[in-house]
Each structure stands twice: as C-alpha cells, then as structure tokens.
Amino acid sequence: MNHWNSGTAAALLSAILMGGSAAVFTTMPAYAQETVKLELWSRQDPSGPLRAGNVVKAAERLNKELEAEGSPKRVEVAVRESPAKGFDDDALQLLKVFGIDQGPDMFIAAHEWVCAFQEDGFLLKLDDYIAKYPQHFGTIFPSLWSSAKCPDGTYAIPQDAEARMFFYNKKLLREAGYDDAFVDALPERALSGDLTMDELIDIAKQVVDKTKAKYGILHRPNKGPDYIMAFNAYGNDFVDPASGNLLLERDKLAAAFGWFERAVKEGVIPANNTAMEFDALRKEFYTGNAAFWMYGIWDLGSVAFPTYGLPKDEKGFFADWGWIAGPAAAKGGSPVSLTHPIVYAISASTKEPELAVRLLGHASAADLNTDHAVTTTHIGIKPEQLEDPRYAEAWPLAKATELLKITKFLPNNAQFGELNGIIYAAIQGIESGRLSADDAAEFVIDEASASLEDVVVK
Structure with a gap:
C-alpha cells in the first residue's frame, strides 16, 4: 500500500463518505475517569442495523463490568458509516483507509475479506483472546469459526449466519x-x-x-x-x-x-x-x-x-x-x-485490543444476537439462542440452524x-x-x- 499525506487521507475519507452519513453513537458512563474511544466502521445497511447497534449496546455492558472491576476506564463507541452499496465495495474502500493509516479500531465485513486485511498486517490475531474469554466465545458454533480463519489463525468473530x-x-x-x-x-x-x-x-x-x-x-x-x-x-x-x-x-x-x-x-x-x-x-x-x-x-x-x-x-x-x-x-x-457469515474484526494497531475484544464479546451475547437474527431472518451464532422464545417462534431459523453442522463457506x-x-x-x-x-x-x-x-x- 502507498502511504499518502494527511491531505490525501482527508480527501479520501471525504470521498468515501460523500453521499452517505457518518453517524456517531456514544455510550457514556455517568462518570468516566478515563474515556477510551473505539471507532467501528460499518456499512450503512438497513437489512442489518444491529450489526453496529449491538456493539453500541455492548459498551453499556462492558462499562458496568469495568466499573465492578474498579477500572478507571470507560468505553465510548463511535460508529462511522460507509455508504458503500455492498460488502465488496465497502471492503475495498476500507482497505484504502487502512493503507493511509486511518483505519478504525474495529469493523464489520463479509467473511471472505478477512484474509485480505490480514495479509496486509491490518488485523489483530484473536486465537489467544478467544481462549481467554470462553464466556463470550466458547459456545459459538464451531463450524462458524472456519469462516474467520486465515492459514495461520483466527482473525475475526462470526456475527451471524445464513443457510x-x-x-x-x-x-x-x-x-x-x-x-x-x-x-x-x-x-x-x-x-x-x-x-x-x-x-x-x-x-x-x-x-x-x-x-x-x-x-x-x-x-x-x-x-x-x-x-x-x-x-x-x-x-x-x-x-x-x-x-x-x-x-x-x-x-x-x-x-x-x-x-x-x-x-x-x-x-x-x-x-x-x-x-x-x-x-x-x-x-x-x-x-x-x-x-x-x-x-x-x-x-x-x-x-x-x-x-x-x-x-x-x-x-x-x-x-x-x-x-x-x-x-x-x-x-x-x-x-x-x-452460509455466508458477516464478521467483526479488530485492527492490529488499535491501542486497546483487550477492550475491543471484550466489547465484541459482549456484542456477541445470545440475547443481542437474537435481536438481530429475528428482525433480519439470519441464523444465530450460538446454540443457546435456540432456547430463546423469540428464536423458537421464528421457526424457519430454528429449523435451519441444524444445517450449520454441515455448512460450507466461500474461500476467505x-x-x-x-x-x-x-x-x-x-x-x-x-x-x-x-x-x-x-x-x-x-x-x-x-x-x-x-x-x-x-x-x-x-
């Protein structure tokens, strides 16, 4: 990737967002001794607004957890929305933004793009974090993790699935x-x-x-x-x-x-x-x-x-x-x-990788993921979602979930x-x-x- 000057960077970001909007959603604690701002890049997607919305909600949960731990840190989530028409266009735009060192802390992408970001050194490797936080990631359907892997490890978190x-x-x-x-x-x-x-x-x-x-x-x-x-x-x-x-x-x-x-x-x-x-x-x-x-x-x-x-x-x-x-x-x-999962990924250059991982862990909670699944007809990522009455009522999703046992993916x-x-x-x-x-x-x-x-x- 070529490194452009700051004027070029500003022009590129302006061009990418022209015609769309850059909406900023924040979740602030009542008192914040040290605010950690994490930026999430998300395509404007009326078919899946909770992909970003659940990360915003997750900040509330993480902040309560940090407070209980006695940590001085509190998380603020800023969502930058891209007007790209599809996930391919969105990924190409985002690769350019990373190429000029303006990449966000986290982003949402179609799974097949994960290794393109990883090859250029833009992604945080997640294997150790996934093992460290089984309460967040331990029950995600094993088959879905295949969609988040590159040859040397795991670089994303499955957000939803299809059948x-x-x-x-x-x-x-x-x-x-x-x-x-x-x-x-x-x-x-x-x-x-x-x-x-x-x-x-x-x-x-x-x-x-x-x-x-x-x-x-x-x-x-x-x-x-x-x-x-x-x-x-x-x-x-x-x-x-x-x-x-x-x-x-x-x-x-x-x-x-x-x-x-x-x-x-x-x-x-x-x-x-x-x-x-x-x-x-x-x-x-x-x-x-x-x-x-x-x-x-x-x-x-x-x-x-x-x-x-x-x-x-x-x-x-x-x-x-x-x-x-x-x-x-x-x-x-x-x-x-x-299936064609959409995934969450974290930048290798984020200053707070641990908080970003924990944030996306909370965003992957069964209840939040079910909010997304039942409102967009997507399959959930965890078996415990089958026990949610809302998911059970959406019987096509509940029935089709069994296909995740045999599912295949497009190449990353x-x-x-x-x-x-x-x-x-x-x-x-x-x-x-x-x-x-x-x-x-x-x-x-x-x-x-x-x-x-x-x-x-x-």
Missing part, C-alpha cells in the same frame, strides 16, 4: 407418484448422505414428466453463492489450505459442471434459467410450477410468506413444502449447505468474487448448450489463470 438449501414442493412430488413416506424422508436422507445429486435430477424429471409443472430445478439467475453448493458437493472447496490461495481442481470442476449439464439435458433445469428474472423464478416455484428451488432460508420470511401466501405456521408449511440440504455427489457421501480470499463471476459464465455456457462440462472446467481454469493472481491448478 442455503433446496426448497421443494411436496404436492408436486405426490402428484408425480411419490408416496408420503418417500416425500417426508427426503430431508433425513439428504443429511445422512443417502440422497444424491443425480437422484435429485431423477425426482425433478419425474415431476416434469408426470405433472403440469414446467420446471424441475430452478436456481438464481445471476452471480451469487447459492449454486456453489453444487460445486461443494463434488469436492470443490476452491481454497488451498496450505497457502490460502484459490484452488481449481479440473476433475472436480468438471464433475460439478456435469451435474448442471445432465439436469439441462433431462429437461430439469431450463436452458434459459440464467436469462430469467429473479422474481419470475420465485413466482414459478412458489405458485407450484417447479419442484425444487435452490436458494436461502431468508426467502421464506421476505417473499414466500408475505408475497405468495405460503403458510406461516410450521405445521402448515411442512404439510406441503419443505427443504433439504444439498445432497451428496455419491451415496454415502457428505451433504452440503452454504478477496479474489473469489471474480472467480465466481467466471464460474457463473461457465454455467451460462453449459445451460445454453455452448459448453460441455469438460469445456466449462477448462474455461474456468484458463480465465482464472489469466486474470487472477496465485491460482493453484490441479
């Missing part, structure tokens, strides 16, 4: 000739590794052939994480564990692309899936014109219930609808799900967004008939090798 799955229409499966026992057993078969990705194609084909439904399996029509589940099922993790570099394995890529290729040839995935509108795809599934819909748990609360009138009560929903984990590639293999590599765009272009090529599975694998390898840095190819 991606295949939703399915039980009515259509029954109309296609499958009995209730078969239909209702699909979730457990998927979790046990008995159900396979190819069997999913077979079931979807029978629905298309024997009912009035037009589609077997639908997926998002633009670049995004959901379809990466299919690649995970065939063993593609996209990251070299030793170096953290992106990893492309030709045979595993071809196997995953082969699933899309077979699904299109069987008339299960439509050849124009990637040309359809997002809302049109949702409508086809939720109005009974498709057997399976590959997407995420939040879609129920945001679209299925309010827009298409699917039953909001648990019993009513599962009478005719359901979801399964991504099936295994072969019988006896491992099922998959995909800032280049994965670009790689994902190449993968999506290859899916478009397959579904439109322009590429075979082998051609698609070669296309991804060639494009990634030419445009990305340090890609490992096997």
Whole structure:
C-alpha cells in the first residue's frame, strides 16, 4: 500500500463518505475517569442495523463490568458509516483507509475479506483472546469459526449466519407418484448422505414428466453463492489450505459442471434459467410450477410468506413444502449447505485490543444476537439462542440452524468474487448448450489463470 499525506487521507475519507452519513453513537458512563474511544466502521445497511447497534449496546455492558472491576476506564463507541452499496465495495474502500493509516479500531465485513486485511498486517490475531474469554466465545458454533480463519489463525468473530438449501414442493412430488413416506424422508436422507445429486435430477424429471409443472430445478439467475453448493458437493472447496490461495481442481470442476449439464439435458433445469428474472423464478416455484428451488432460508420470511401466501405456521408449511440440504455427489457421501457469515474484526494497531475484544464479546451475547437474527431472518451464532422464545417462534431459523453442522463457506480470499463471476459464465455456457462440462472446467481454469493472481491448478 502507498502511504499518502494527511491531505490525501482527508480527501479520501471525504470521498468515501460523500453521499452517505457518518453517524456517531456514544455510550457514556455517568462518570468516566478515563474515556477510551473505539471507532467501528460499518456499512450503512438497513437489512442489518444491529450489526453496529449491538456493539453500541455492548459498551453499556462492558462499562458496568469495568466499573465492578474498579477500572478507571470507560468505553465510548463511535460508529462511522460507509455508504458503500455492498460488502465488496465497502471492503475495498476500507482497505484504502487502512493503507493511509486511518483505519478504525474495529469493523464489520463479509467473511471472505478477512484474509485480505490480514495479509496486509491490518488485523489483530484473536486465537489467544478467544481462549481467554470462553464466556463470550466458547459456545459459538464451531463450524462458524472456519469462516474467520486465515492459514495461520483466527482473525475475526462470526456475527451471524445464513443457510442455503433446496426448497421443494411436496404436492408436486405426490402428484408425480411419490408416496408420503418417500416425500417426508427426503430431508433425513439428504443429511445422512443417502440422497444424491443425480437422484435429485431423477425426482425433478419425474415431476416434469408426470405433472403440469414446467420446471424441475430452478436456481438464481445471476452471480451469487447459492449454486456453489453444487460445486461443494463434488469436492470443490476452491481454497488451498496450505497457502490460502484459490484452488481449481479440473476433475472436480468438471464433475460439478456435469451435474448442471445432465439436469439441462433431462429437461430439469431450463436452458434459459440464467436469462430469467429473479422474481419470475420465485413466482414459478412458489405458485407450484417447479419442484425444487435452490436458494436461502431468508426467502421464506421476505417473499414466500408475505408475497405468495405460503403458510406461516410450521405445521402448515411442512404439510406441503419443505427443504433439504444439498445432497451428496455419491451415496454415502457428505451433504452440503452454504452460509455466508458477516464478521467483526479488530485492527492490529488499535491501542486497546483487550477492550475491543471484550466489547465484541459482549456484542456477541445470545440475547443481542437474537435481536438481530429475528428482525433480519439470519441464523444465530450460538446454540443457546435456540432456547430463546423469540428464536423458537421464528421457526424457519430454528429449523435451519441444524444445517450449520454441515455448512460450507466461500474461500476467505478477496479474489473469489471474480472467480465466481467466471464460474457463473461457465454455467451460462453449459445451460445454453455452448459448453460441455469438460469445456466449462477448462474455461474456468484458463480465465482464472489469466486474470487472477496465485491460482493453484490441479
């Protein structure tokens, strides 16, 4: 990173925040012998305002704790809000701010950016702190910590999670000739590794052939994480564990692309899936014109219930609808799900690392995290949240939490967004008939090798 002068720094910060607002929220004790100001960088995000708000609330708890300990220190939290439209843009802006030595004490980011900050020496390593404060971090789902790791350790704290799955229409499966026992057993078969990705194609084909439904399996029509589940099922993790570099394995890529290729040839995935509108795809599934819909748990609360009138009560929903984990590639293999945690991270240059860690520990409290989860349809980070009546009432979250046991993550590599765009272009090529599975694998390898840095190819 180049080091700019202070005038450039001020200009950059002004440019970043132009069009947005820099809101400062403070939590001050009644008396403060020594005020420690901790700055938190947060993207303006109406879909998750408590990501920052919970840190502000956590300061109240930490200050009470400090007072009880007889410490003269009290914490004040200042939230600097960035107007970036997405987490990628936000991370790129923040990397520039760190590059001119103007980085905040803490920030909120999408997990895949963690190692980009760590590589430049901007992040505090947290392993020892996590072990020191089990009351804050000890019950966070073990699987979620994987999203916060770089090759040499842990550099962030999981803030929330999601679950991606295949939703399915039980009515259509029954109309296609499958009995209730078969239909209702699909979730457990998927979790046990008995159900396979190819069997999913077979079931979807029978629905298309024997009912009035037009589609077997639908997926998002633009670049995004959901379809990466299919690649995970065939063993593609996209990251070299030793170096953290992106990893492309030709045979595993071809196997995953082969699933899309077979699904299109069987008339299960439509050849124009990637040309359809997002809302049109949702409508086809939720109005009974498709057997399976590959997407995420939040879609129920945001679209299925309010827009298409699917039953909001648990019993009513599962009478005719359901979801399964991504099936295994072969019988006896491992099922998959995909989550995309947002994380808290701490600057390596903060003057008060211990207080910052304790603050984010309090922000990770089960009750505060549940406040965020139930108001934004995100999955919590701790099993004790399942005991909260509010979380239990939000039954899609409670039910989907079991998928965290098997969940996968996008690589903690800032280049994965670009790689994902190449993968999506290859899916478009397959579904439109322009590429075979082998051609698609070669296309991804060639494009990634030419445009990305340090890609490992096997």
